[in-house]
Amino acid sequence: MMRRIDLRAAATGGAPVDYRAAVPRAELDVEAATHAVGPIIEAVRTRGLDAIREYGEQFDGVALDDVRVAPEALRRALDELDPAIRAGLEESVRRLRITSAAELEHDVTTDLGPGARVTHRKVPIGRVGLYVPGGLAPLVSSVLMNAVPAQVAGVGSIALASPPQKDFGGSVHPTIMAACALLGVDEVYAVGGAQAIAMFAHGAGSCAPVDLVTGPGNVYVAAAKRLVRGVVGIDSEAGPTEIAILADETAEASFVAADLVSQAEHDPMAASVLVTPSEQLADEVLVELDKQVFATRHTERIRTALTGPQSAVVLVDDLEQGLAVVDAYAAEHLEIQTADAAAWAARVRNAGAIFVGPHAPVSLGDYCAGSNHVLPTAGCACHSSGLSVRAFTRSMHVVDYSSQALAEVADHVVTLAEAEDLPGHGQAVRVRFE
Template sequence: MLSRLDLRSGVNATTLANSLPRAALNIDTALEAVRPLVEDVRERGVDALLDQAERFDVIRPDSIRVPQEAIDRALSDIDADLRDAIALSIEHVRAGHEAQMPKEKSVDIIPGGTVTQRWIPMRRVGLYVPGGLAVYPSSVVMNAVTAQVAGVPSIALTSPAQERFGGLPHPTILAACALLGIDEVYAAGGAGAIGMFAYGAGECEPVDVVTGPGNIYVAAAKRLVLGTVGIDSEAGTTEIAILADETANPRYVAADLLSQAEHDPAAASVLVTDSVELADAVDRELEDLVASTKHVERVRTALSGPQSGTVLVANIEDGLEVINAYGAEHLEIHTRDDEEVASRVTSAGAIFLGSYTPVPAGDYLAGSNHVLPTGGTARYSSGLNVHVFLKSVQQVKYTREALEEITDPLVTFANAEDLPAHGTALEVRRG
């Protein structure tokens, strides 16, 4: 089922850059597609959002802002077991992210001269929750809890209007908002929703940072508005890579590859292994599991696409080179000494170790975040964490005596750069 790339003769940077399984996506084309949508929202505000909902979501909402009674009703109507599961996710994710919070720290550079490292939460953030082929209350949790732990005072959330719910976002999304105390919710999706957060529209004031996953058009819109607002990462269509040796359980590996393939026909599932026997066994297990899964056509399309496949390597060392070049959103490691192998991974959105830590645990209840960089951007960016919602500010204070101590060397420095007024700013303070 999975195509194969045989790199057992060796790997090199050029081979890896040009041959690894990747989706055939053109971000430039996507940028041109979303640019008029974002600009339309910038110019016409709510009217543009309503027009786009009618065009793409096949319904024109009564209003972009979701009324509070709809949020309250969604919470009262939600299945009790699902409510408990969402509440447990909130508890676990909050604990996992509280551990990320940095502490204010001061250092005395010289006696009387102090630099304090402060962390200031963003004033206002916009959270995007997709609404395409599946329903994602988990994305509400991942985005909102992280912002709340960081101390953000103003949080807005948007999710596409749904035809079968009268132009409101899915009620499970709204129920998750209610459990988290998020009451500023909008029925807007796609690139236009990113434009709403960046430039404001109707009741929605502009935000400082936009976070959340989405398809390539949402990712392109985030790139387009970067600079006007901050973004977390270009979290596009999901992907999983699994690094495995002969000790891996082929049924577990197959089930985990399938778990991400069911997200989207463009989802990527990649196995990297030094065991042909394991690769063969995984293919057999996939045939069995895919035949009985619910979204069989979606899964088959994803697993047979150019973005998915098995990469055969000579050894785990070469496998690590492949993994680090690929920069997977989700990376599972099914090898002996998995922690030692993981310590040498340099590019991954999140790493899942061993036979009993599948990616779906991180999607919901493990306490980690599932909003992660895709498309190889994990080589230089991180998954959603509290730092996305914090600004690092250095606060400096020097006494008169401390300033006197650095005046002469500073004047020397300033004169060397032909900026004598810099030195004067210190000299005028000499008694």
């Protein structure tokens, strides 16, 4: 079902091996998609709600007079929510609030001498737009992962958009609406795709422009975020989801297979990668996959993902080489299922999130671990972080100097200003002592 890539003895001879190129990913041409979404963004910018309604009819098959979801519809969705689902959402929210609060940075004041003080102030973003996908699956958990850290950060104005659902009268999926009501997010729009990102960036109807857009989406959402970057801030250009598992002979094959399947369930372009020095484990996992894939609800989607070029079993000489491979791959989700898993996890440099040991599957992180599942994809974990409360704050320095404190460094300021041929900078200090 999954192809094998054999990297054993790849580094013999001393030549460096490009492990990132050796483990391919799904092809996602965001640049090509920008040509498709550019006119959409311009239409929303210039024609506002009229353009949004037209695209809703064209892409989602729904015709809406008002794309904003009524607050009473949100409350009704929460009232009608299955109590078990509500309990799961409430526990997920509770755990995520705890970790978000623990990560929240506070102001730091540094005294550099008498009367010389610099404060590193943390300020919440004023207004954010949260995007929640609703295509192959209504990702209600993404409501929590976006909204909770924004609320903990102190964001004063939150808007949320999710695609209109033909099966639910053109409104947002009821479970997503219920999650919004649970969190007190009452500005919700039945708008999907690039037009939602454009609405957040430029404003339309009752939706005022935002300062930051966050949340995952398809290639057109990623392309739209690329095009509006600069007009607004964005969290990332998320690509297809991915899991890498570093495992040895101690791993339970059924656990590994189930975790590969769980990620493939997201999307036909999802990547599932097993990196192991154990041929026996590789064989056992492939046998398990044959059993598990055909016992799932989304067999065809999962099979497409697992047999695609972005998924593979990668054989390595040992765990040292395996660690080098997964570090180069920089997976969105990385599981470590080895002996002494915590020690190996501690050495990982590049991953969106790391799941340690046999009882920390990625699906735990998707819902109730207390971690955030909005994570960097496509190898971006080597330079970017997952969504957290920090994404919803800004830093600024507040400089507070007395006359005496300024006098102590005045000569240095003047000298450095002259060195840069900016005499006016030096004069702005001199004038205060003339």
